Amino acid sequence: MRTIAVVNQKGGCGKTITAINLSAFLAMAGRRVLLIDLDPQGHSTLGLSVSAPTRTMYDVFWSRNGGPEITIADVTRTVSKNFDLAPADILLSAIPEALSGLPGRENILTWGFSDLDACYDYVVVDCPPNVGMLTFNALMACSEALIPMEPSFFSLHGIAKLFETFEVLEQQNGHRISGRVLVTLYSGRSPFVKAVLDEVRGHLPGRHFETVIRYSVKLAEAASHGLPISEYATRSAGFEDYQALANEVLRQETAIEPAASTETTTAPAVTPDGVVFSIEAPGAEHVYLAGDFNDWKPDGSEMEAVGRVWKKLLKLAPGRYRYRYVVDGQWCTDPGNATIEPSPFGGADSVLVLNNPEPGEWPLPRSDDGTA
Numbered sequence: 001m002r003t004i005a006v007v008n009q010k011g012g013c014g015k016t017i018t019a020i021n022l023s024a025f026l027a028m029a030g031r032r033v034l035l036i037d038l039d040p041q042g043h044s045t046l047g048l049s050v051s052a053p054t055r056t057m058y059d060v061f062w063s064r065n066g067g068p069e070i071t072i073a074d075v076t077r078t079v080s081k082n083f084d085l086a087p088a089d090i091l092l093s094a095i096p097e098a099l100s101g102l103p104g105r106e107n108i109l110t111w112g113f114s115d116l117d118a119c120y121d122y123v124v125v126d127c128p129p130n131v132g133m134l135t136f137n138a139l140m141a142c143s144e145a146l147i148p149m150e151p152s153f154f155s156l157h158g159i160a161k162l163f164e165t166f167e168v169l170e171q172q173n174g175h176r177i178s179g180r181v182l183v184t185l186y187s188g189r190s191p192f193v194k195a196v197l198d199e200v201r202g203h204l205p206g207r208h209f210e211t212v213i214r215y216s217v218k219l220a221e222a223a224s225h226g227l228p229i230s231e232y233a234t235r236s237a238g239f240e241d242y243q244a245l246a247n248e249v250l251r252q253e254t255a256i257e258p259a260a261s262t263e264t265t266t267a268p269a270v271t272p273d274g275v276v277f278s279i280e281a282p283g284a285e286h287v288y289l290a291g292d293f294n295d296w297k298p299d300g301s302e303m304e305a306v307g308r309v310w311k312k313l314l315k316l317a318p319g320r321y322r323y324r325y326v327v328d329g330q331w332c333t334d335p336g337n338a339t340i341e342p343s344p345f346g347g348a349d350s351v352l353v354l355n356n357p358e359p360g361e362w363p364l365p366r367s368d369d370g371t372a
Contacts, residue, residue, distance in 0.1 A: 001116060003123045003142040004249075005177075010158045011129035013148045014184035016043040017219050018245075019126035021238070022146070024228030025246030027083035031121040034076065036086040038109075038138055039128040040093035048079050049226025050087050058091040064108050065099060072112045073119070080231075084120075096133035105133065106173075109141040131165055139169055144329070145179040148213075151186060151196035159200075163207075174344055180329045182245065184213040206288045206298050206326055211245040213238075251283050252328045267337040268352050274315040275354070279325050279334065282308040289314075290331075291323025291349075298326045322349040 006019040016039070023035040037044035038057060045053070055075040063070040076084045099105045109125075116123060125138040139145065147162060149155045159181060170176050181204055183197055200208050214237040222232035229238040269276045281287055287310040288298030303310040303325075310325075322341070324331050333340050334350035343349040 001120055001123060002144065003113065004144045004146050005125045005127055005138040005142040006146045006148065007127040007135060007138065008147055008149065008158065009129060009131050009162065010155060013150045013155065014213060015129070015148045016047060016126055017223060018146065018148045018182065018184065019044055019124055020047050020223070021228050021230070021242040022246055022249065023083060023124045024230045025243050026122050026249065027080065028230055029246060029250060030082065032082050032119065033122045033124065034084045034086065034116065034120045036123060036125045037088035038125050038134050039088060040090050042088045042090065044126045045085065045087040045089070047223040047226060048085055050077050050085055053077060053087040056092065057086055057088045058095060060112055061095045061099065061108055065102060071115060073115065092134070106136050106140055109137040113141050139177055140173065140175055143177060145177050147179055147181045148184045149181050150184055151193045156196065156199060176331065178329050178331055179207060181208040182211065182213065185215045186212045187215050205302065206286050206329060209245060209248055210285065211241060211248050213241045213245070252330055267334065270354065274313045277312045277314065278309050280309050281327050284310065284327050286328055288326040289323065290326055292321045316354055318354045321352045323352060324349055
């Protein structure tokens with residue numbers, strides 16, 4: 001089950017419209033999807049014409065305060081085939097203060113997800129426009145973050161702060177979340193807007209969607225009618241763009257799943273020129289290598305596609321290294337390397353140990369500074 005938080009502390013960036021329409025197109029593709037409305041404004045609930053629900057996400061959170069347990073399944077409503085919604089209303093705004101002294105309150109949504117694996121392929125969480133207790137719950141429960149961003153100067157600044165939040169989350173709670181930016185409300189009419197898009201693509205390699213959501217009045221109209229764009233205007237830019245976004249998300253599945261085969265994916269190989277890392281990911285658009293050797297920063301470590309296999313040559317000194325591959329934004333261990341260990345950031349890391357060479361063996365590759 002993939003878990004995606006749609007998050008941005010800035011309002012007016014198309015967050016709720018993205019959550020609704022991505023969920024709808026994933027459901028159309030045959031995936032079982034649950035959209036969780038975690039915004040006290042209840043805009044996802046309103047945008048899907050789910051009016052006056054008797055139970056909402058407020059009840060799920062409040063039940064952790066000592067009352068009878070209410071699960072996410074207890075509040076879920078069916079929207080359409082393969083598409084369910086866990087609604088919200090204004091009462092949810094009282095939860096952060098009401099549960100301020102509750103131990104483990106940041107993990108309530110994580111606990112709620114434990115019963116959903118057998119029911120859904122995707123859980124999408126529409127977060128409130130702030131980084132408070134509810135958003136923190138979503139980030140702790142999800143492994144991916146989709147960050148809608150309209151092309152403006154203030155948005156660029158906000159995105160940087162949000163990625164800093166993800167880093168703090170890793171350091172303080174050991175939970176790693178893969179964040180990717182989605183440019184929305186794109187008009188393409190001014191040089192500045194185009195420059196912002198170029199800035200995103202240039203400074204966030206592997207951390208942005210190739211799809212761009214163009215400005216379309218049909219998206220707002222569809223929401224006002226309580227419908228996703230897929231049921232309102234099939235001949236519109238909004239339909240085309242959100243369909244493309246869903247397809248890009250789905251391609252990540254095909255990029256990662258074939259890697260389970262080790263026929264052409266092998267453990268890192270030591271050669272006279274360095275260590276060759278390789279992973280089979282035929283459907284991927286971008287694959288990066290991150291580990292101890294580059295401070296876990298994929299930037300600048302893009303691998304090269306050689307047929308179905310992506311490869312990267314590194315010069316490493318003898319030592320012990322932890323690493324992972326980043327396949328279209330998804331962090332995964334090396335399927336060709338059986339040596340793994342729990343990661344301090346959550347999940348597991350692959351482990352590579354480079355020993356000193358025996359007489360007659362290839363010399364170990366040298367590090368970039370020339371030392372052995």
